[in-house]
Amino acid sequence: MVIDLDRCTGCEACVVACHAENNIATVGEDQAARARAMHWIRVERYYEGEFPNVKTKFMPVPCQQCGAAPCEPVCPTFASYHTIEGLNGQVYNRCIGTRYCANACPYNTRFFNFYNPVWDKPLDLQLNPDVSVRSEGIMEKCTFCVQRIKAGEVQAAAEKRLVKDGEIQPACVQSCPTQAMVFGDLSDPESEASRLARSNRATRLLDELGTFPKVTYLQRGSWHDNENA
Amino acid sequence: MERRDFLKISALSGAAAALDACGNPEHQLIRFIPEEDLTPGIATWKPSVCTLCPAGCGMLVRVMQGDAEVVRKGQLGLLKMGLAKKLEGNPAHPVNEGKLCPRGQAGLQVTYHPDRIRTPLVRSGPRGSGQFKEVTWDEATKQLAGQLSALASGKQQDRLAMVVPPLRGVKKSLLGAFAAALKAPAPVEFAFLDGGVVAAADAASFGPAEPPTADLGHSNYVLSFGADFLGTWNSPVAQSLAYGRMRAGRPGKRGKLVHFEPRISLTAGNADEWIPCRPGTEGALALSLCHVILRDKLAPAADAGHAGTLIEGWAQGLPDFDPEKAEQQTGVPAATIVRIAHEAATHQPAVALAGDSATAHTSGLFNALAVNALNALLGSAGKPGGILFTPAWTPSLGKTAEKSQAGGTLPALVKRIQSGPDAVKALLLFGANPVFAAPAAMQVREALEKVPFIASFGSFIDETSILADVILPDHSPLESWLDDAPVSGTARTVAKVAAPAMEPVHNTRGTPDVLLDVAHQLGGEAATALPWKSYDEALKAAFAPLQHEKGSVSATDPDEFWSKVREQGGWWSAEEKSLPVGGGKGSGVAATAAAPAFDGGADAYAFHLLPFATQMQYDGSLAHLPWMQEAPDPLSTVMWGSWVELNPATAKKLGIEQGNLVEVASQHGSVRAPALLAPGIAPDVVAMPVGQGHESFTRYASERGANPIAILAPMTVTGTDALAWAATRVKVARVGEGKIILFGARLHEMPEDVKHR
Numbered sequence: 001m002v003i004d005l006d007r008c009t010g011c012e013a014c015v016v017a018c019h020a021e022n023n024i025a026t027v028g029e030d031q032a033a034r035a036r037a038m039h040w041i042r043v044e045r046y047y048e049g050e051f052p053n054v055k056t057k058f059m060p061v062p063c064q065q066c067g068a069a070p071c072e073p074v075c076p077t078f079a080s081y082h083t084i085e086g087l088n089g090q091v092y093n094r095c096i097g098t099r100y101c102a103n104a105c106p107y108n109t110r111f112f113n114f115y116n117p118v119w120d121k122p123l124d125l126q127l128n129p130d131v132s133v134r135s136e137g138i139m140e141k142c143t144f145c146v147q148r149i150k151a152g153e154v155q156a157a158a159e160k161r162l163v164k165d166g167e168i169q170p171a172c173v174q175s176c177p178t179q180a181m182v183f184g185d186l187s188d189p190e191s192e193a194s195r196l197a198r199s200n201r202a203t204r205l206l207d208e209l210g211t212f213p214k215v216t217y218l219q220r221g222s223w224h225d226n227e228n229a
Numbered sequence: 230m231e232r233r234d235f236l237k238i239s240a241l242s243g244a245a246a247a248l249d250a251c252g253n254p255e256h257q258l259i260r261f262i263p264e265e266d267l268t269p270g271i272a273t274w275k276p277s278v279c280t281l282c283p284a285g286c287g288m289l290v291r292v293m294q295g296d297a298e299v300v301r302k303g304q305l306g307l308l309k310m311g312l313a314k315k316l317e318g319n320p321a322h323p324v325n326e327g328k329l330c331p332r333g334q335a336g337l338q339v340t341y342h343p344d345r346i347r348t349p350l351v352r353s354g355p356r357g358s359g360q361f362k363e364v365t366w367d368e369a370t371k372q373l374a375g376q377l378s379a380l381a382s383g384k385q386q387d388r389l390a391m392v393v394p395p396l397r398g399v400k401k402s403l404l405g406a407f408a409a410a411l412k413a414p415a416p417v418e419f420a421f422l423d424g425g426v427v428a429a430a431d432a433a434s435f436g437p438a439e440p441p442t443a444d445l446g447h448s449n450y451v452l453s454f455g456a457d458f459l460g461t462w463n464s465p466v467a468q469s470l471a472y473g474r475m476r477a478g479r480p481g482k483r484g485k486l487v488h489f490e491p492r493i494s495l496t497a498g499n500a501d502e503w504i505p506c507r508p509g510t511e512g513a514l515a516l517s518l519c520h521v522i523l524r525d526k527l528a529p530a531a532d533a534g535h536a537g538t539l540i541e542g543w544a545q546g547l548p549d550f551d552p553e554k555a556e557q558q559t560g561v562p563a564a565t566i567v568r569i570a571h572e573a574a575t576h577q578p579a580v581a582l583a584g585d586s587a588t589a590h591t592s593g594l595f596n597a598l599a600v601n602a603l604n605a606l607l608g609s610a611g612k613p614g615g616i617l618f619t620p621a622w623t624p625s626l627g628k629t630a631e632k633s634q635a636g637g638t639l640p641a642l643v644k645r646i647q648s649g650p651d652a653v654k655a656l657l658l659f660g661a662n663p664v665f666a667a668p669a670a671m672q673v674r675e676a677l678e679k680v681p682f683i684a685s686f687g688s689f690i691d692e693t694s695i696l697a698d699v700i701l702p703d704h705s706p707l708e709s710w711l712d713d714a715p716v717s718g719t720a721r722t723v724a725k726v727a728a729p730a731m732e733p734v735h736n737t738r739g740t741p742d743v744l745l746d747v748a749h750q751l752g753g754e755a756a757t758a759l760p761w762k763s764y765d766e767a768l769k770a771a772f773a774p775l776q777h778e779k780g781s782v783s784a785t786d787p788d789e790f791w792s793k794v795r796e797q798g799g800w801w802s803a804e805e806k807s808l809p810v811g812g813g814k815g816s817g818v819a820a821t822a823a824a825p826a827f828d829g830g831a832d833a834y835a836f837h838l839l840p841f842a843t844q845m846q847y848d849g850s851l852a853h854l855p856w857m858q859e860a861p862d863p864l865s866t867v868m869w870g871s872w873v874e875l876n877p878a879t880a881k882k883l884g885i886e887q888g889n890l891v892e893v894a895s896q897h898g899s900v901r902a903p904a905l906l907a908p909g910i911a912p913d914v915v916a917m918p919v920g921q922g923h924e925s926f927t928r929y930a931s932e933r934g935a936n937p938i939a940i941l942a943p944m945t946v947t948g949t950d951a952l953a954w955a956a957t958r959v960k961v962a963r964v965g966e967g968k969i970i971l972f973g974a975r976l977h978e979m980p981e982d983v984k985h986r
Contacts, residue, residue, distance in 0.1 A: 004473075004476075004477055006476045006477045006483070007472075007473040007476050007477050009459040009469060009472065009495060009496075009498075009499045010495060010498065010499070010863045010864075011330060011331060011459060011460065011465075011469065011495065011844060011863065012331045012844060012845075012860055012861075012863055013328075013329060013330050013331045013333075013334060015331065015860050015861075016331035016332075016334040016335055016856050016857075016860055017329070017331075017334045019334075019856050019859075019860075020315055020316070020334055020335070020337060020856070021315060026855040026856065026858075026859045027859070028859075028869075029858075029868075029869040029870075029933075029970065032859060032868045032869055032970050032972075033968070033970045037859055037861075037868060037972060039860075039861075039972070042861075042972070043861075043863055044973075045498070045863060045864060045866065045973070047907070047908050047909065049908070050877075050908050051505070051876055051878070051908050051909070051910070051911070051912065052503075052504075052505050052911075054493060054503060054908045054909045056493055056497070056498035056499070056503075056864075056909065058498065058499070058863065120343040120928070121298070121343060122297065122298065122341045122343065122734060123338065123341045123342070123343060123855070124341075125295060125297055125312050125341050125734070126313075126314065126337050126338065126341050127314075128314055128315065129270065129293055129295065129314070171315075174317055174318075174327070175317070175318070175328060175329050175334060176328065177325075177328040177329070177330055177465070177466045177469035177470060177473075178469045178470065178472055178473030178476075179328075179470065179473045180473060218477075221476070221477070221483050222501070223483065223485040223501050
């Protein structure tokens, strides 16, 4: 995935789209106060400087789907594992809730279910039947909408063709009003995501930890780049 | 234990488990025979229209089969039905091109809200107590028709009033026709954020009476005066799409965004330069930019055409707005003004936008006219990369609709109600919530309490509908026939229509159908003026003329046309063609309006109160959705509450720390909320989000946070009748310890009593 910070406005359409797609529980005021709100993707906001010279920056942070993920080797039950396609998978029915993975994750993108989720009826009718609902004691995280990836692959296989670039979009990418997010196959050098990941604006979050994150951020440009061009 | 005993025990517990299952009420529900033919696990996509803000984005609804507990003919049971599971933007739609904002995404929760009104209600306790009893649709419509025919037989139809949110398209025509057929005054339109000032300024400067469509995608320089166009202003998704293209959509070119406002909004946060100016002086700032452009001969005065002639002193080069004088007035350094003016004039196409607080001061209309003049001077009016005007669709439902009289404003309605006993005998409410969204000083609640009969068509019990005598709940948008005619976000004519995406979950009825039913019950003229059996017939009739226009749907016969339009979610013109920008109607706003007036003296009330619509709760109409409560505000990261935003230096002076409970008091009342210290706000301004502070608005929003609208002064924007909601001064004091929930809070800031479970 590539996220262009020059386009991102921090509007959080991705955050709500993710909740809707992935059956993420709303924990309520008291649990939210205990830092237990579950946002598989969040928008981080940074202020720099003091009034009146203040700069604001926004950065959406989903699971970085690390190539060498710190969350995987620490799991005693192999609930956190590396899928053949390179995702950091989470098998809910293997998870016993040690939370080692959340401690190991440098990006804070893993969320623990302290309680069974509750949807006041009939809010339960909004649940996406393609995604399992997680119960108390289970760790959950961004999956890059693996249900959409699988559905796209099945569809392509049924039509006896390869998956087209841009055909599969996670919920956050599909919703993004500024088209800041691009999803694609990084092992295909011709994909739009690969092309953007080679941009001279490309950076990776906490890359120095050796996690090999699969999310590439394109840094904000400045107006003067334009002037000099 | 012997093996035999073990088997016995397991058999017993197995039986017990089976009996337990019988005790589960879900297993006792009868199953209705499904009305739809659906394949389990396969999603179908149905077009729909987002109704949560005036942008009018097109949606696709993912519908899948599921079991819903529903009431059919008075019997509770389980029904296998198509259920909306996810909302996406409609990629074919000219306004939002497949994209959707966070509020649009949450539209699903309106339909499935646990506190939606499920069946018609009649008041059973004192007014405002919230006690209602369930009645049948026959009883409820009979009550309404009875009231209306009593008015008709007493020749008192002028004593009927209707309050609606701003409407467009066929629904507006239908309500107008309904009012005209009853010989009642036209509906009063009301919303906190109504955009009327910008439309009035555009009508005066350029002709079209509508908000502009900013063609940011082709702009090199964007000047935003208060307009939070990436957050909540006008058509946020269309503007965000264009903004993305402005930033990174053109190889080698990156447009610049400069935002003028006393506080960092979502748009200011994304600007290359955020320049705080004194509240209400945005127009003076725009004219100072014009002054520099004229003085330094970057463009001749005549370029601005009619929009320039509206400004006093334009031909003389705006002598009152030289940068030094403007620095005194606006607080923006003269050197900055000169630099920005030169940058804008030399990096065309450049575009300027005015909105939100800049147009909600007493000087709001003047500010908007000044920004229009700047646009005209920069040569961006009606040009690519500038501001365009949507050739909006205006459907016709025949002569009756056009005959409807002007409805007037909410303050005029309040005055009418209070002008004497029974001056208004019956009031119909169509989802607007003026008791919450109008200042307490306007006395809307007190006025409504005097009306003998109030009927509400809303889906929730809010501050206004709690006063109703009878509630006839509408379908949710996803269960309704919808239509819309966007006035911004595209240069195409767009006429949208969508059939219900799903069957109703509750015992509700579409309001347009109820009105048609009531009109037929009344008979006579009302019945002949509204001949359609149902709303979709009226829609089909209104869309029929479009068959012969060049657009996205071509068909040979009317039925084929109608079915193709519904399949596509609407009709839009083939060509992008902005309305012509010509001479406007002129305006009577003098240059003296450049100085904004405020309610409350500067000595006693030291701070400007800046209310603002939030990304999640909008103007408060979305505070009832749990997703919108738990999604953190993008700037403050506050969840499940409201806050008072203060500059850290100001807070220090007042002895206020982050999270302290603070009282904000104007001449008209006070509210309390926790303090949030943020660097992005001027020291003499305090900002509060509108949206929270509901007294009655479902389990998720009631008694949560504070409503700053309540304490606003009932001032109007000079030259219009719009509320000047940014013109109130307040005083601020710490009153105790408070609680604020920040998503950005670090772990060590967690309350000490929190231990592992």
